[in-house]
Amino acid sequence: NVRSSYTDSVNFYGNNTPMELVKTYGSPLYVYNENVLRTRCREIQALSDNPAFTPNYSAKANTNIHLLKIVQEEGMVVDAMSPGEIVMNLAAGFKPEQILFISNNVSAEELQFAIDRGVYVSVDSLSQLDLYGQLNPGGKVVIRFNPGIGAGHHAKVVTGGKLTKFGVNPEDAETVRATLARHNLTLCGVNMHIGSLFMEPDGYLEAMGVLLSIVKEWVAEGHAIEIIDFGGGFGIPYRKYEGEERLDLAKLGEAFHATITEFIEETGYTGRFMCEPGRYIAAECGVLLGTCYSVKNNGDKRFAGTDLGFNQLMRPAMYDSFHDVEIYREGGSEVTETMEQSIVGNICESGDIMAKDRQLPEIAEGDVIAMLDAGAYGYVMASPYNQRPRPAEVLIQENGEARLIRRRETLNDLLNMYPEADALLNEFG
Ligand code: LLP
Secondary structure: OOOOHHHHHOOOOOOHHHHHHHHHHOEEEEEEEEEHHHHHHHHOOOOOOOEEEOOEEEHHHHHOOHHHHHHHOOOOOOEEOOHHHHHHHHOOOOOOOEEEEEOOOOHHHHHHHHHHHHOEEEEEHHHHHHHHHHOOOEEEEEEOOOOOOOOOOOOHHHHOOOOOOOEOOHHHHHHHHHHHHHHOOOOEEOOOOOOOEOOOOOOHHHHHHHHHHHHHHHHOOOOOOOOOEEOOOEEOOOHHHOOOOOOOHHHHHHHHHHHHHHHHHHHHHOOOEOOOOOHHHHHHHHEEEEEEEEEEEEEEEEEEEEEEOOOOOOOHHHOOOOOEEEOOOOOOOOOOOOOEEEEOOOOOOOOOOOEEEEEOOOOOOOOEEEEEEOOOOOOOOOOOOOHOOOOEEEEEEEOOOOOEEEEOHHHHHHHHHOOOOOHHHHHHH
16 A cells, blocks of 8 residues: 555554455445444543543434444433434434434424434523423423633634524523423523534633533522533544644543532532533544546646545535545555645535645555545535435444445435436436
8 A cells, every 4th residue: 555554553444455345335435443433432431430421422423323323332322413313313222311402493393303202402592492392391401501612623613602603691591590480391401512623622621610600500599400511522633644642531531520520529410411522433433435537737736536525525625624645556555755736526616625735645546545534524414416426334343344334325316306206217217
Protein backbone atom coordinates (compact mmCIF):
# COMPACT_ATOMS: atom_id res chain seq x y z
CA ASN A 1 0.00 0.00 0.00
CA VAL A 2 1.05 3.56 -0.67
CA ARG A 3 -0.25 5.09 2.55
CA SER A 4 -1.91 2.89 5.18
CA SER A 5 -0.01 3.13 8.44
CA TYR A 6 -3.01 4.37 10.43
CA THR A 7 -5.42 1.57 9.51
CA ASP A 8 -2.55 -0.93 9.70
CA SER A 9 -1.89 0.18 13.27
CA VAL A 10 -5.42 -0.81 14.35
CA ASN A 11 -5.72 -3.77 11.95
CA PHE A 12 -8.79 -1.99 10.62
CA TYR A 13 -9.62 -4.37 7.77
CA GLY A 14 -9.13 -7.58 9.75
CA ASN A 15 -8.57 -10.56 7.47
CA ASN A 16 -9.30 -8.56 4.33
CA THR A 17 -7.50 -6.07 2.19
CA PRO A 18 -9.37 -2.92 1.17
CA MET A 19 -8.93 -4.01 -2.47
CA GLU A 20 -10.67 -7.32 -1.71
CA LEU A 21 -13.51 -5.53 0.05
CA VAL A 22 -14.10 -3.25 -2.91
CA LYS A 23 -13.94 -6.23 -5.28
CA THR A 24 -16.49 -8.15 -3.22
CA TYR A 25 -18.89 -5.40 -2.16
CA GLY A 26 -18.31 -2.72 -4.78
CA SER A 27 -17.12 0.87 -4.70
CA PRO A 28 -17.75 3.20 -2.98
CA LEU A 29 -18.17 1.35 0.28
CA TYR A 30 -18.51 2.21 3.95
CA VAL A 31 -16.45 -0.13 6.13
CA TYR A 32 -16.78 -0.27 9.93
CA ASN A 33 -14.58 -1.97 12.48
CA GLU A 34 -16.33 -3.59 15.44
CA ASN A 35 -13.31 -3.51 17.76
CA VAL A 36 -12.86 0.23 17.32
CA LEU A 37 -16.56 0.83 17.97
CA ARG A 38 -16.48 -1.23 21.16
CA THR A 39 -13.32 0.49 22.34
CA ARG A 40 -14.89 3.93 21.96
CA CYS A 41 -18.00 2.85 23.90
CA ARG A 42 -15.81 1.59 26.73
CA GLU A 43 -13.74 4.78 26.83
CA ILE A 44 -16.89 6.83 27.29
CA GLN A 45 -18.19 4.48 29.97
CA ALA A 46 -14.90 4.90 31.81
CA LEU A 47 -15.56 8.63 32.30
CA SER A 48 -17.10 7.74 35.65
CA ASP A 49 -17.73 4.57 37.60
CA ASN A 50 -20.49 6.21 39.58
CA PRO A 51 -23.45 3.82 39.14
CA ALA A 52 -25.66 6.83 38.37
CA PHE A 53 -23.73 7.41 35.13
CA THR A 54 -25.51 5.88 32.11
CA PRO A 55 -23.82 7.17 28.95
CA ASN A 56 -25.96 7.66 25.91
CA TYR A 57 -24.95 7.22 22.27
CA SER A 58 -26.29 9.94 20.02
CA ALA A 59 -27.68 7.77 17.25
CA LYS A 60 -27.82 10.51 14.65
CA ALA A 61 -24.12 10.03 13.99
CA ASN A 62 -24.75 6.57 12.58
CA THR A 63 -28.03 4.67 12.77
CA ASN A 64 -27.07 1.43 11.09
CA ILE A 65 -29.01 -1.12 13.13
CA HIS A 66 -26.05 -3.50 13.34
CA LEU A 67 -23.82 -0.81 14.83
CA LEU A 68 -26.62 0.21 17.20
CA LYS A 69 -26.84 -3.42 18.35
CA ILE A 70 -23.16 -3.39 19.26
CA VAL A 71 -23.57 -0.13 21.17
CA GLN A 72 -26.52 -1.67 22.98
CA GLU A 73 -24.49 -4.76 23.84
CA GLU A 74 -21.88 -2.44 25.31
CA GLY A 75 -24.52 -1.27 27.78
CA MET A 76 -25.17 2.23 26.51
CA VAL A 77 -28.53 3.94 26.15
CA VAL A 78 -29.47 5.96 23.11
CA ASP A 79 -31.20 9.12 21.89
CA ALA A 80 -33.32 9.85 18.85
CA MET A 81 -34.03 13.01 16.90
CA SER A 82 -37.00 11.76 14.91
CA PRO A 83 -39.55 8.96 14.66
CA GLY A 84 -37.17 7.31 12.18
CA GLU A 85 -34.39 7.20 14.74
CA ILE A 86 -36.80 5.88 17.37
CA VAL A 87 -37.68 3.03 15.01
CA MET A 88 -34.03 2.23 14.27
CA ASN A 89 -33.24 2.19 17.99
CA LEU A 90 -36.17 -0.11 18.77
CA ALA A 91 -35.23 -2.36 15.85
CA ALA A 92 -31.71 -2.64 17.26
CA GLY A 93 -33.12 -3.91 20.55
CA PHE A 94 -33.14 -0.83 22.77
CA LYS A 95 -36.07 -0.79 25.20
CA PRO A 96 -38.36 2.29 25.10
CA GLU A 97 -37.10 3.39 28.51
CA GLN A 98 -33.55 3.38 27.12
CA ILE A 99 -34.46 5.90 24.42
CA LEU A 100 -34.60 9.68 24.81
CA PHE A 101 -36.39 11.47 21.99
CA ILE A 102 -34.82 14.94 21.80
CA SER A 103 -37.43 16.80 19.84
CA ASN A 104 -36.89 20.06 18.03
CA ASN A 105 -39.78 21.78 16.23
CA VAL A 106 -41.81 18.61 15.78
CA SER A 107 -45.41 18.11 14.78
CA ALA A 108 -48.14 16.83 17.08
CA GLU A 109 -48.05 13.56 15.12
CA GLU A 110 -44.36 13.10 15.80
CA LEU A 111 -44.78 13.80 19.50
CA GLN A 112 -47.70 11.38 19.60
CA PHE A 113 -45.55 8.75 17.86
CA ALA A 114 -42.96 9.04 20.63
CA ILE A 115 -45.59 9.03 23.40
CA ASP A 116 -47.20 5.90 21.95
CA ARG A 117 -43.84 4.11 21.88
CA GLY A 118 -43.23 4.94 25.54
CA VAL A 119 -39.86 6.61 25.10
CA TYR A 120 -38.66 9.59 27.13
CA VAL A 121 -39.45 12.87 25.38
CA SER A 122 -37.43 16.05 25.67
CA VAL A 123 -39.05 19.27 24.50
CA ASP A 124 -37.16 22.25 23.24
CA SER A 125 -39.45 25.26 23.66
CA LEU A 126 -42.30 26.54 25.80
CA SER A 127 -44.82 26.05 23.01
CA GLN A 128 -43.73 22.45 22.48
CA LEU A 129 -43.97 21.85 26.20
CA ASP A 130 -47.55 23.08 26.01
CA LEU A 131 -48.28 20.89 22.99
CA TYR A 132 -46.77 17.88 24.74
CA GLY A 133 -48.94 18.59 27.79
CA GLN A 134 -52.06 18.65 25.65
CA LEU A 135 -51.14 15.29 24.10
CA ASN A 136 -49.97 13.58 27.26
CA PRO A 137 -51.59 15.23 30.28
CA GLY A 138 -50.31 13.81 33.56
CA GLY A 139 -47.23 12.44 31.77
CA LYS A 140 -43.50 12.80 32.30
CA VAL A 141 -41.37 15.21 30.32
CA VAL A 142 -37.73 16.18 29.88
CA ILE A 143 -36.85 19.79 29.07
CA ARG A 144 -33.87 20.91 27.04
CA PHE A 145 -32.36 24.06 28.49
CA ASN A 146 -30.01 26.39 26.69
CA PRO A 147 -27.14 26.99 29.12
CA GLY A 148 -26.01 30.09 27.22
CA ILE A 149 -22.69 28.49 26.28
CA GLY A 150 -21.81 27.15 22.84
CA ALA A 151 -18.95 25.16 21.28
CA GLY A 152 -18.17 23.42 18.03
CA HIS A 153 -15.92 22.96 15.00
CA HIS A 154 -18.06 25.18 12.77
CA ALA A 155 -20.78 27.81 13.29
CA LYS A 156 -23.24 25.36 11.74
CA VAL A 157 -22.88 22.88 14.61
CA VAL A 158 -22.83 25.21 17.64
CA THR A 159 -26.09 24.47 19.41
CA GLY A 160 -25.85 26.39 22.68
CA GLY A 161 -25.86 30.10 23.35
CA LYS A 162 -28.16 32.95 22.48
CA LEU A 163 -27.54 32.79 18.74
CA THR A 164 -28.94 29.30 18.26
CA LYS A 165 -32.48 28.01 17.93
CA PHE A 166 -32.12 25.39 20.67
CA GLY A 167 -33.42 24.99 24.16
CA VAL A 168 -35.61 26.72 26.69
CA ASN A 169 -34.16 29.83 28.26
CA PRO A 170 -33.60 29.11 31.98
CA GLU A 171 -35.02 32.55 32.70
CA ASP A 172 -38.42 31.25 31.57
CA ALA A 173 -38.68 28.99 34.64
CA GLU A 174 -41.93 30.65 35.78
CA THR A 175 -43.69 29.88 32.51
CA VAL A 176 -42.27 26.36 32.62
CA ARG A 177 -43.74 25.87 36.08
CA ALA A 178 -47.12 27.18 35.01
CA THR A 179 -47.19 24.98 31.90
CA LEU A 180 -46.19 21.87 33.86
CA ALA A 181 -48.91 22.60 36.40
CA ARG A 182 -51.56 23.31 33.75
CA HIS A 183 -51.09 19.86 32.23
CA ASN A 184 -50.21 18.09 35.45
CA LEU A 185 -46.84 17.11 33.95
CA THR A 186 -43.92 15.75 35.93
CA LEU A 187 -40.58 17.23 35.00
CA CYS A 188 -38.49 14.05 34.99
CA GLY A 189 -35.33 15.32 33.36
CA VAL A 190 -33.25 18.11 31.91
CA ASN A 191 -30.86 18.03 28.99
CA MET A 192 -28.62 20.29 26.95
CA HIS A 193 -26.17 20.11 24.07
CA ILE A 194 -23.72 22.94 23.52
CA GLY A 195 -22.41 21.86 20.13
CA SER A 196 -20.37 19.37 18.22
CA LEU A 197 -16.64 18.74 18.40
CA PHE A 198 -14.67 20.26 21.20
CA MET A 199 -11.10 19.14 21.90
CA GLU A 200 -10.79 21.11 25.16
CA PRO A 201 -13.27 20.13 27.89
CA ASP A 202 -13.54 23.53 29.63
CA GLY A 203 -16.69 24.79 27.90
CA TYR A 204 -18.43 21.45 28.44
CA LEU A 205 -17.56 21.40 32.12
CA GLU A 206 -18.69 24.99 32.53
CA ALA A 207 -22.03 24.22 30.87
CA MET A 208 -22.41 21.17 33.14
CA GLY A 209 -22.18 23.53 36.08
CA VAL A 210 -24.85 25.79 34.58
CA LEU A 211 -27.24 22.89 33.98
CA LEU A 212 -26.69 21.55 37.47
CA SER A 213 -27.44 24.91 39.01
CA ILE A 214 -30.69 25.00 37.02
CA VAL A 215 -31.69 21.47 38.02
CA LYS A 216 -30.80 22.02 41.65
CA GLU A 217 -33.77 24.34 41.96
CA TRP A 218 -36.11 21.83 40.36
CA VAL A 219 -34.87 19.08 42.66
CA ALA A 220 -35.29 21.40 45.66
CA GLU A 221 -38.87 22.10 44.60
CA GLY A 222 -39.54 18.38 44.77
CA HIS A 223 -39.58 17.46 41.09
CA ALA A 224 -38.77 13.78 40.60
CA ILE A 225 -35.82 14.28 38.27
CA GLU A 226 -34.57 10.99 36.81
CA ILE A 227 -32.33 12.25 34.01
CA ILE A 228 -29.66 14.91 33.85
CA ASP A 229 -28.15 14.85 30.38
CA PHE A 230 -25.17 17.04 29.56
CA GLY A 231 -25.16 16.40 25.80
CA GLY A 232 -22.42 15.34 23.40
CA GLY A 233 -19.80 17.11 21.35
CA PHE A 234 -16.69 15.11 22.30
CA GLY A 235 -14.14 15.65 19.54
CA ILE A 236 -11.92 13.17 17.72
CA PRO A 237 -8.57 13.82 16.04
CA TYR A 238 -9.28 13.98 12.31
CA ARG A 239 -5.67 14.87 11.47
CA LYS A 240 -4.32 11.38 12.07
CA TYR A 241 -1.23 11.76 9.91
CA GLU A 242 -0.27 15.02 11.60
CA GLY A 243 -0.35 13.31 14.99
CA GLU A 244 -3.27 15.39 16.30
CA GLU A 245 -3.77 14.77 20.01
CA ARG A 246 -6.85 12.99 21.29
CA LEU A 247 -9.34 14.69 23.55
CA ASP A 248 -8.05 14.17 27.09
CA LEU A 249 -10.81 11.89 28.36
CA ALA A 250 -8.95 11.15 31.59
CA LYS A 251 -8.96 14.83 32.47
CA LEU A 252 -12.57 15.26 31.39
CA GLY A 253 -13.59 12.11 33.25
CA GLU A 254 -11.95 13.21 36.46
CA ALA A 255 -13.87 16.49 36.49
CA PHE A 256 -17.06 14.81 35.27
CA HIS A 257 -16.92 12.17 37.96
CA ALA A 258 -16.16 14.67 40.71
CA THR A 259 -18.99 16.96 39.57
CA ILE A 260 -21.71 14.31 39.52
CA THR A 261 -20.56 12.66 42.73
CA GLU A 262 -20.56 16.01 44.51
CA PHE A 263 -24.04 16.81 43.16
CA ILE A 264 -25.40 13.55 44.55
CA GLU A 265 -23.84 14.16 47.95
CA GLU A 266 -25.14 17.71 48.05
CA THR A 267 -28.70 17.13 46.88
CA GLY A 268 -29.47 13.47 47.54
CA TYR A 269 -30.32 13.12 43.84
CA THR A 270 -31.23 9.51 43.02
CA GLY A 271 -31.60 9.71 39.24
CA ARG A 272 -29.02 9.17 36.52
CA PHE A 273 -26.53 11.31 34.63
CA MET A 274 -25.94 11.07 30.92
CA CYS A 275 -23.56 12.40 28.36
CA GLU A 276 -24.44 12.01 24.74
CA PRO A 277 -21.56 11.62 22.31
CA GLY A 278 -22.27 10.64 18.72
CA ARG A 279 -19.10 11.44 16.83
CA TYR A 280 -16.77 10.14 19.54
CA ILE A 281 -18.44 6.73 19.47
CA ALA A 282 -18.92 6.31 15.72
CA ALA A 283 -16.47 8.41 13.71
CA GLU A 284 -13.28 6.41 14.00
CA CYS A 285 -14.85 3.01 13.51
CA GLY A 286 -15.73 3.89 9.90
CA VAL A 287 -13.96 4.65 6.65
CA LEU A 288 -15.35 5.37 3.20
CA LEU A 289 -13.56 3.47 0.45
CA GLY A 290 -13.61 4.58 -3.16
CA THR A 291 -11.69 4.15 -6.38
CA CYS A 292 -9.63 6.54 -8.46
CA TYR A 293 -10.77 6.40 -12.09
CA SER A 294 -9.02 9.38 -13.58
CA VAL A 295 -6.14 11.72 -12.83
CA LYS A 296 -5.58 15.04 -14.53
CA ASN A 297 -3.66 18.27 -14.34
CA ASN A 298 -5.50 21.54 -14.89
CA GLY A 299 -2.65 24.00 -15.12
CA ASP A 300 -0.60 23.37 -12.03
CA LYS A 301 -3.48 21.76 -10.10
CA ARG A 302 -3.56 17.99 -9.92
CA PHE A 303 -6.88 16.22 -9.47
CA ALA A 304 -7.50 12.60 -8.54
CA GLY A 305 -10.98 11.86 -9.85
CA THR A 306 -12.83 9.25 -7.81
CA ASP A 307 -16.28 7.89 -7.09
CA LEU A 308 -16.19 9.67 -3.71
CA GLY A 309 -18.50 12.65 -3.87
CA PHE A 310 -20.38 14.77 -1.38
CA ASN A 311 -23.35 12.53 -2.08
CA GLN A 312 -21.52 9.88 -0.03
CA LEU A 313 -19.63 12.04 2.45
CA MET A 314 -21.04 15.51 2.85
CA ARG A 315 -18.78 16.86 5.58
CA PRO A 316 -15.93 18.32 3.48
CA ALA A 317 -18.35 20.22 1.21
CA MET A 318 -20.71 21.26 4.00
CA TYR A 319 -18.28 22.32 6.73
CA ASP A 320 -14.88 22.36 4.96
CA SER A 321 -14.12 19.40 7.21
CA PHE A 322 -10.78 17.67 7.05
CA HIS A 323 -10.75 13.90 6.67
CA ASP A 324 -7.41 12.19 6.39
CA VAL A 325 -6.76 10.00 3.37
CA GLU A 326 -5.14 6.64 2.77
CA ILE A 327 -4.12 5.20 -0.58
CA TYR A 328 -4.04 1.48 -1.30
CA ARG A 329 -2.48 -0.26 -4.28
CA GLU A 330 -2.04 -3.94 -5.07
CA GLY A 331 1.61 -4.78 -4.47
CA GLY A 332 2.33 -1.16 -3.60
CA SER A 333 4.63 -0.14 -0.80
CA GLU A 334 4.59 2.86 1.52
CA VAL A 335 5.58 6.02 -0.39
CA THR A 336 6.97 9.00 1.48
CA GLU A 337 7.41 11.40 -1.42
CA THR A 338 4.37 13.65 -1.73
CA MET A 339 2.85 16.15 -4.13
CA GLU A 340 -0.06 18.58 -3.91
CA GLN A 341 -3.31 17.04 -5.12
CA SER A 342 -7.04 17.30 -4.63
CA ILE A 343 -9.32 14.30 -4.39
CA VAL A 344 -12.60 15.02 -6.14
CA GLY A 345 -15.78 13.08 -6.82
CA ASN A 346 -18.09 12.44 -9.74
CA ILE A 347 -20.87 14.90 -8.89
CA CYS A 348 -21.49 17.78 -11.29
CA GLU A 349 -20.54 20.55 -8.88
CA SER A 350 -17.18 22.20 -8.39
CA GLY A 351 -17.61 21.97 -4.62
CA ASP A 352 -17.42 18.20 -4.93
CA ILE A 353 -14.04 18.05 -3.23
CA MET A 354 -13.18 15.42 -0.63
CA ALA A 355 -9.63 16.55 0.08
CA LYS A 356 -8.33 19.90 -1.14
CA ASP A 357 -4.71 20.72 -2.00
CA ARG A 358 -3.26 17.90 0.10
CA GLN A 359 0.32 16.77 0.20
CA LEU A 360 -0.08 13.07 -0.62
CA PRO A 361 1.80 10.34 -2.44
CA GLU A 362 0.98 10.47 -6.15
CA ILE A 363 -2.46 8.90 -6.64
CA ALA A 364 -2.82 6.66 -9.70
CA GLU A 365 -5.81 5.31 -11.58
CA GLY A 366 -7.00 2.07 -10.01
CA ASP A 367 -5.91 3.06 -6.51
CA VAL A 368 -8.39 2.46 -3.72
CA ILE A 369 -8.78 5.57 -1.56
CA ALA A 370 -10.02 5.71 2.02
CA MET A 371 -11.55 8.73 3.68
CA LEU A 372 -10.81 8.11 7.34
CA ASP A 373 -13.07 8.83 10.33
CA ALA A 374 -16.19 8.62 8.19
CA GLY A 375 -18.24 6.52 10.62
CA ALA A 376 -20.07 9.53 12.10
CA TYR A 377 -22.19 11.84 9.95
CA GLY A 378 -21.11 9.89 6.88
CA TYR A 379 -23.71 7.43 5.60
CA VAL A 380 -26.51 9.15 7.54
CA MET A 381 -25.93 12.36 5.60
CA ALA A 382 -25.49 10.64 2.22
CA SER A 383 -28.00 11.16 -0.54
CA PRO A 384 -28.76 9.75 -3.97
CA TYR A 385 -27.98 13.16 -5.56
CA ASN A 386 -27.28 12.88 -9.30
CA GLN A 387 -29.25 9.63 -8.96
CA ARG A 388 -26.22 7.77 -7.70
CA PRO A 389 -27.46 5.12 -5.27
CA ARG A 390 -26.03 5.15 -1.76
CA PRO A 391 -23.12 2.81 -0.95
CA ALA A 392 -23.20 -0.53 0.85
CA GLU A 393 -21.99 -0.89 4.43
CA VAL A 394 -19.72 -3.67 5.66
CA LEU A 395 -18.69 -4.58 9.20
CA ILE A 396 -15.29 -6.03 10.05
CA GLN A 397 -16.25 -8.25 12.95
CA GLU A 398 -14.17 -9.01 16.01
CA ASN A 399 -12.96 -12.22 14.33
CA GLY A 400 -11.65 -10.19 11.40
CA GLU A 401 -14.27 -11.43 8.93
CA ALA A 402 -16.26 -8.98 6.84
CA ARG A 403 -20.07 -9.00 6.89
CA LEU A 404 -22.47 -6.98 4.75
CA ILE A 405 -24.67 -4.93 7.11
CA ARG A 406 -26.58 -2.94 4.51
CA ARG A 407 -26.71 -3.62 0.81
CA ARG A 408 -25.97 -1.00 -1.80
CA GLU A 409 -28.97 1.02 -2.92
CA THR A 410 -29.89 0.17 -6.51
CA LEU A 411 -31.33 2.02 -9.47
CA ASN A 412 -34.47 -0.04 -8.92
CA ASP A 413 -34.72 1.40 -5.41
CA LEU A 414 -34.74 4.84 -7.00
CA LEU A 415 -37.56 3.87 -9.40
CA ASN A 416 -39.55 2.13 -6.71
CA MET A 417 -41.08 5.18 -5.04
CA TYR A 418 -43.07 6.43 -8.01
CA PRO A 419 -46.80 5.66 -8.21
CA GLU A 420 -46.14 3.83 -11.48
CA ALA A 421 -43.21 1.88 -10.01
CA ASP A 422 -44.33 -1.46 -11.45
CA ALA A 423 -44.41 -0.17 -14.99
CA LEU A 424 -41.15 1.72 -14.56
CA LEU A 425 -39.36 -1.30 -13.13
CA ASN A 426 -40.76 -3.43 -15.95
CA GLU A 427 -39.41 -1.16 -18.63
CA PHE A 428 -36.26 0.37 -17.11
CA GLY A 429 -35.41 -1.78 -14.08
N1 LLP B 1 -27.05 15.59 21.40
C1 LLP B 1 -27.71 16.48 20.65
C2 LLP B 1 -28.93 17.07 21.15
C3 LLP B 1 -27.22 16.83 19.37
O1 LLP B 1 -27.87 17.70 18.63
C4 LLP B 1 -26.02 16.24 18.91
C5 LLP B 1 -25.47 16.56 17.59
C6 LLP B 1 -25.37 15.29 19.74
C7 LLP B 1 -25.92 15.01 20.98
C8 LLP B 1 -24.13 14.57 19.33
O2 LLP B 1 -23.08 15.41 19.06
P1 LLP B 1 -21.64 14.81 18.80
O3 LLP B 1 -21.20 14.12 20.06
O4 LLP B 1 -21.71 13.88 17.66
O5 LLP B 1 -20.78 15.99 18.49
N2 LLP B 1 -23.17 16.83 11.02
C9 LLP B 1 -22.21 17.53 11.86
C10 LLP B 1 -22.47 17.32 13.32
C11 LLP B 1 -23.86 17.71 13.73
C12 LLP B 1 -24.16 17.44 15.17
C13 LLP B 1 -25.59 17.70 15.47
N3 LLP B 1 -25.99 17.41 16.80
C14 LLP B 1 -20.83 17.08 11.45
O6 LLP B 1 -20.71 16.23 10.57
O7 LLP B 1 -19.83 17.57 12.00
